Amino acid sequence: MRGAMTSLPHYRAIPATDLVIRPLADITLLYHRPSGQTHMVASPVPEILAALGAHPLDSHAIHARLATCYDLGDPDEARAAIATHLAEMAALGLIRAA
């Protein structure tokens, strides 16, 4: 169990100056300065971005942070969903693998 926990990928935020975040009523707009790309994202992506800082975190640690503010339902399902989002966000350059 301990080995499985330590093998989870860790992520950290990219520099705050690299990302312009503009929440609209229903979705959030992101402008990624390094690529010049615009992304339209919905929950939980903005919440994951807000939870991440310079310190590397894995999906379990992010789940623990988000669970203090949001009702995330079944913990295992929520952690798996967060892990999928993290991988997608890293592929887009919105966060960085640590």
Added chain:
Amino acid sequence: MKHRIALTIGPASFRIGAAWRAPVARLAALYHDYPAPPGGIADFTVRLDPVRPWRRYIRPSIHITGDHGLADAAPMALAHGLLAAEMGMNLQMALGWRRHLLLHAACVEKDGRALLMTGESGSGKSTLAAMLGERGWRFMGDEFALLDPATGAVHAFPRLISLKNSAIAAMEAQVADAARFGPLLRGTAKGDIRHLRPRADAIARMDRPATPALLLFPRYGQPVDIRPVDPGECFMRLTQASTNYTALGEAGFDCLSRFVQTIPAQAIDFPDGNSALALVDDLWNALR
């Protein structure tokens, strides 16, 4: 170029040259109220070239070129030279303009505030803008609305109104001055087309920007319906309706995200022009 004309439309200026006299003479007649480029220097050049040099004499056909070109800009018959010039000007704006965020939208103004209408070809936005332009609104354009990234204001691009198919007879019934109409162009890729010159006041005031106040997504040929469009959907549809959003980078993002955050938007369906005018009246009056 053997025959040429230079003119200003809103903030943009064009030099149009052709191997033939006819398209330039028609442009000169229809655009005679439009000023020459400031200092005589145009932003864009549009050339209407013969597809092959000798085709100037046998079966003439026009190929649109200019500063910015598309490989598949189709050659057109000479009879449609006016349409080719209009398409050439649109093409230069769509591909080359960087001073404003360019939205594929019709625009009219009243009391300094602008109503923008965006949608695909055939949505009715052009006809609706033309009708409003004859009813106390200032016509600002039926093809492009130019958003200023620095101020958020919309600038006019009031080129000739491109009336298509049933809109032709509808506007012929509403505009008494026959000199404002161009020739009827039959059998173009979009059916019949006839150009209409905007009213003189729209041309005289074309350098005055307006503050955006309402965005509509019109849809012609449907039963009357009104549906609010949320900011996220507006943003997505407007990035698709902009030809230079990506090219403007962060300035475009800032401009468009501020626009959708502040301007109310509605999708309107209507079966005919009168229903559309009533819907616009209701929505505009509800803003106050």
